[in-house]
Amino acid sequence: MLTRAPKGTKDILPSESYSWQYVEEKIRQIARLYGYREIRTPIFEHTDLFVRSVGDTTDIVQKEMFTFEDKGKRSITLKPEGTAGVVRAYIEHSLYAEPQPIKVYYITPCFRHERPQAGRQRQFNQFGVEVFGGKEASLDAEIISLAVKLFDSLAIKGLKVNLNSIGCPDCRGPYHEKIKEYLGDNINSLCKSCSDRYEKNPLRILDCKEEGCKALIAGIPLILDNLCDECKDHFDQVKAFLDAKGIDYQINPLIVRGLDYYTKTVFEIISDSLGAQSTVCGGGRYDGLVEECGGPKTPGIGFAIGLERLMMILEAQKAIDIVEEPMDIYIATIGDMARLKASDLISVLRKKGISADMDHVGRSIKAQFKYAGKQGYKFVCTIGENELTTGDLRIKNMKEGKEDSIRIESLLDYLIKQLGGSSND
Ligand code: ATP
Numbered sequence: 001m002l003t004r005a006p007k008g009t010k011d012i013l014p015s016e017s018y019s020w021q022y023v024e025e026k027i028r029q030i031a032r033l034y035g036y037r038e039i040r041t042p043i044f045e046h047t048d049l050f051v052r053s054v055g056d057t058t059d060i061v062q063k064e065m066f067t068f069e070d071k072g073k074r075s076i077t078l079k080p081e082g083t084a085g086v087v088r089a090y091i092e093h094s095l096y097a098e099p100q101p102i103k104v105y106y107i108t109p110c111f112r113h114e115r116p117q118a119g120r121q122r123q124f125n126q127f128g129v130e131v132f133g134g135k136e137a138s139l140d141a142e143i144i145s146l147a148v149k150l151f152d153s154l155a156i157k158g159l160k161v162n163l164n165s166i167g168c169p170d171c172r173g174p175y176h177e178k179i180k181e182y183l184g185d186n187i188n189s190l191c192k193s194c195s196d197r198y199e200k201n202p203l204r205i206l207d208c209k210e211e212g213c214k215a216l217i218a219g220i221p222l223i224l225d226n227l228c229d230e231c232k233d234h235f236d237q238v239k240a241f242l243d244a245k246g247i248d249y250q251i252n253p254l255i256v257r258g259l260d261y262y263t264k265t266v267f268e269i270i271s272d273s274l275g276a277q278s279t280v281c282g283g284g285r286y287d288g289l290v291e292e293c294g295g296p297k298t299p300g301i302g303f304a305i306g307l308e309r310l311m312m313i314l315e316a317q318k319a320i321d322i323v324e325e326p327m328d329i330y331i332a333t334i335g336d337m338a339r340l341k342a343s344d345l346i347s348v349l350r351k352k353g354i355s356a357d358m359d360h361v362g363r364s365i366k367a368q369f370k371y372a373g374k375q376g377y378k379f380v381c382t383i384g385e386n387e388l389t390t391g392d393l394r395i396k397n398m399k400e401g402k403e404d405s406i407r408i409e410s411l412l413d414y415l416i417k418q419l420g421g422s423s424n425d
């Protein structure tokens with residue numbers, strides 16, 4: 001127990017964290033390119049926020065939340081997704097009073113009590129964007145294009161953008177009646193969750209994974225054929241903006257997404273490299289959500305990308321070679337005086353932005369060289385009694401195998417030159 005991480009969690013070890021940093025850096029660059037700024041919200045929120053914003057007919061709220069009572073007897077939940085906290089922050093800090101739209105992104109851990117399997121963990125990471133205060137279809141297309149741009153920048157292939165519109169409360173009212181009419185007497189055959197959905201949000205029956213329900217909805221009327229004029233026009237415009245951007249997509253009238261408060265555009269990006277958990281990105285418009293959570297009526301839209309699934313695609317496709325930048329220099333030492341000198345030198349080098357290290361475990365000189373080679377240092381030099389007396393140093397370029405003789409006091413200048421101006425000065 002003590003030496004096992006909790007079920008559904010995973011360590012990201014130093015050998016992998018470099019790839020994560022690489023992807024996160026790409027995310028930050030692209031978010032900035034599109035005018036999005038970072039927001040960081042707490043890992044936990046009041047449970048009610050998720051019940052209200054994610055919706056009580058969803059799997060997340062019904063089955064998957066990590067909820068507990070804190071010492072003040074408040075019900076607290078670890079965030080199962082990123083949107084709710086951002087909506088809360090938008091309202092709490094009156095961001096609606098600032099010039100709109102507000103465009104933000106986040107990279108955050110999320111927590112869902114699910115059965116762990118490939119691409120499904122209990123703690124996982126999402127990159128998400130949210131935009132508030134913009135109702136135009138240009139935004140719907142912009143966020144889809146941002147997601148596609150990220151995947152492109154990582155040379156990811158084999159993705160499909162699936163697009164749908166689930167309308168607004170105006171078109172959904174009459175549509176819900178049509179669903180009820182269509183299901184007729186079959187409502188008794190719906191699963192327990194869907195009986196609940198039938199009452200509260202029948203559209204979500206289309207999202208059911210139960211075989212029985214899937215069979216029942218085989219010929220169900222589609223929301224896409226039942227949109228009001230405004231929603232239909234919005235959807236046409238989203239498609240026109242996507243076409244203008246040259247983004248490939250396909251219409252999938254069965255996508256309704258897991259959250260209750262989506263309106264109009266919904267989309268998913270599916271990968272052919274992921275097996276069963278094939279959705280890497282999900283998003284949509286939520287024009288009713290800010291108001292639902294107690295803020296002013298404000299349109300909103302966003303998406304979330306599952307970063308573990310994104311990393312799995314990178315791993316499966318191996319289209320880019322993410323290699324860690326090796327550290328600059330290792331100073332091998334023989335004797336205590338040499339250790340003092342090396343300690344001095346590495347401080348000077350580090351101050352100038354050159355990564356440097358020395359032995360800290362009392363290894364033999366041979367073992368120090370072996371260690372430095374394994375760690376992939378660019379340069380290795382040795383300081384012993386001889387070097388201390390003469391002030392001369394031999395330094396080896398590990399990649400090229402070539403050695404130079406230099407003076408100890410010119411080590412910094414030598415490295416700055418060799419590393420091609422990697423000094424931060
Ligand atoms: P799924 O159908 O796979 O359960 P979802 O509809 O619950 O997905 P969203 O709430 O839309 O997922 O979350 C956005 C993205 O976060 C998903 O597309 C996926 O990439 C990722 N994700 C969701 N749940 C998990 C999980 N338990 N482990 C890892 N990644 C996840």
Ligand code: MG
Pocket residue numbers: 059
């Ligand atoms: Mg899920």
